[in-house]
Amino acid sequence: MINFLFLVTLLIYLAAGIFQTLSLALGNRTEASVIRPAIERIAFWCTIIGFVFLTVFIALWWLQQGHFPMTHWTDSTAFFAWAITLIYLLIVRLTHLRTLGSFVMPVAFIAILISYSFATHTAALPEPLQNYWLLAHTTLIFLAYAAFIAAFGFGLMYLITERKIRQKTDALFDNLLPSLGISDELGYRCTILGVILLTMGVIVGSLWTQYIRDVPWRWLDAKVISTLVTWFIYVAQIGIRQLWGWHGRRAAYAAIIGFVAVLCTYVGVDLFLDSMHTYR
C-alpha cells in the first residue's frame, strides 16, 4: 500500500517535471499561446498533488518506522524532495514565478527516484538519536538545501535570459523567464534564506551534541567540515555582493558553485568519506 502510494507520487512528480519543462520550452511562442497556459496549470497542479501525496507518504513512513525517518537514503532523499517542493511552493505563493519549477522540480523528481529505488530498505536508528533534535536539525538543514537549490534555479534562469539578451536574437521575448533584475534579486534572497536556515541547523546540531550520550562524536567529521565549507561559500557570496556589488552573472555562477557544494556535502561525503552523518 505504502509502496503503491510512493509509486504514484513518483509518477506525479515525473509529470510535474515534464509538463513544467514543456511549458518553459514552448515559451511565449505564438503557436502555443492557447496550449501553454493549460500545460503550466497541469504542471502546477501536479506539483501540489504530488506534494500532498509525498507528505502523506512521509507521515505513513514515519508511523511505520516508529521514529522520524532519517536514517536511510530512502528517508533522506524523500525528505529532500519534500523540502524542495515546499520552498518552491512558497516562492510561487509569494512571487507567482512558476517558471522556477522547470529548474527545481526535475531535481525533486530525481531525489524521489533515488528514494523510490531504495524504498524497501530501512535502517535502525540508535535509541539515543531518537528525539526532536533530529527532527529540528535535519528539517532546518534540508530547507536550507532547498533554498540553495531555488537560488541555483534562479541563477540558471538569469544566465539563460542574459545569454538571450546578449545574443540579440528575436527569440528574446519568446521566453517566459523573468527579467534579469528579478532573477538576480530572488536568487540573492533565496541565498540569504538558505544561509539563515543552514546556520540555525548547524547551531541546533552542535547543541544536540551536548546531549548525546553513548554515541561516539567527533568534531572533525567529514560532513561537518563540508557543511562549513558550503556555509562559507554562501556567506562569502553575500559579503562580496554587499561590499563590491558583485551580482548578476557572477552571483549566478556562485549559486551554481554553491549548488555543487551542497551536492558534495549531501551526497559526496556519504559516498566517498567516512562520516557519522552517513545514510545507510
Add this chain to the structure above:
Amino acid sequence: MNHIVSIGTSHHVAPIEIRERLAFSEEQLIESHQSLRELDQVQEAVILSTCNRVEVYAVLNSVRTAETAVKILAEFLSRCHQIDMESLKKWTYLHHNLETIQHLFRVTSSLDSMIVGESQILGQVKDAYDTSRSVGSTGPILNRLFAKAFSVGKRIRSETTITTGAVSISYAAVELAKKIFNTLEGKTVAIIGAGEMSELTAKHLVANGVSNVIVANRTYERAVKVAEKFDGTPLAYDSDLSFLIDADIVISSTNAPDYLIKRQPLVNIMRKRKHRYMFLIDIAVPRDIEPEVGKLDSAFLYNIDDLEVVVASNLKDRQHEAIRAEQIVSEEAKRFYDQLQIFQVNPTIKALHQQFQQIADTELQACFYKTTFSDQQEKAIASMTQAIVKKLLHHPMQNLRCAVNDGDADHGQYVQALQELFALDVNDE
C-alpha cells in the same frame, strides 16, 4: 426599433489635417454630448477622440431606416466641426448595428490601430466611455456594448499574442529595458546628442516609469531645450562622461565621427556605480559606442540594427496572430448582436404576454361573477383560458424569436408592428 450607428474617421481613411479638424477637445466633448442628446432620436451616445481616430457611437430610436439614422449622426458631426457633408462623406466611415459592434470590438482589440496590438487604445476607449457615462449619455445598450467591447479586448490580449513583442524601435527599447531591470520605476535615462529618435525613445521610457532624464549635448542651449520636455537635467559635455554614473539607460545619437563611449572609461564608471546594470542604446550612424562595451559584465549594448531585428520578427508574428484575433472578434460581435436583439425584443414579448394575461383574467373574473360554477368547473375553465392564451401567443412568439436568431432584418418591423397593433406600452429598460 433601435439602431446602433457609428460614424468615424481614422488614420486609415483620413490624413492628419482632417483628423485634426474633426477631433473633439475636452471642453468640446461635454458640449457635444449635450447637443447630441438634444436630438430627439438619439437615445445614447459615446464620443471617442484620440490622435488617430474620432468616432461617435450612438443608439437612435424612432428612425425608420439605417440610412436616416446614419445621416442624423453625419449631420451632427458636420454641424459640430463646420465641415460640409460632401467632404465628410469622403473622409469618414459609417457603420450600422452588427457592423458598429464589430468595428468597436476591432478598435478595442487594437486590430484597427496603426500599430496592430498597441496597448493604449483600450484605455483610451475606456476613458471616452467613462466621460460619456459621467455626463449621462450612455444607456442600457451602449453600457452593454462597451462592457462587452472591453472584455473582448482583454480576451484578444490574453488569447492571442498580438500585444506581445515589440514592433517599433522605441518600443523594443522599452521592452528590452524591462527584460533587464524588470521595472523602470526610479531609473535614470541619459540622452546623449538629442535627436528625434532618441527623444521618442526617452518619451516611451518616461511613460513606462523612468523618473529621471539627463540630456547631454555639446551645446548647452540645445540640451536645455530638450530637457524641458521631460523635466530633465540639461548638461553640456565634452569628454567627461561622469554623468553616466547615475544613468541606468543610455541613449546615444550624436553625429560624432568616432566612438564617444569607450570600454576603458566605462569600466571605471561601472565600478563607481557598483556594477548596477547599464542598458546602452546606440542609435547613431556611425556608431557612438565601442562594441567592446557590450562585453562588460553589467552592460548591455544594442545598436540600431540589433533593435531592428527584434522589431521585424515581431511584426511578422503579429500579422499572423491578427488573423486569429479577427475571427474571435467576428464571433463575439455576432453573438453579442444576437443577444442584444433578444434583449431588445424581450420587453415587447413580455408586454404582449401581460396584455393577453390581463384580458383573460378580467374576462374570467367577470364570467365567474355572473354565473356560479362549482370549484371543479372554475378550475377547468381557468386552465382552458390559460391554454388558449398560450396557444394564441405560441406562433407569433416563436416566429419572432426565430427571426431574431436568424438575423432576419425584418424583426424590427415585426416588433414595431406588434407594438402598434396591440397598442403595447414598452419601455426599453
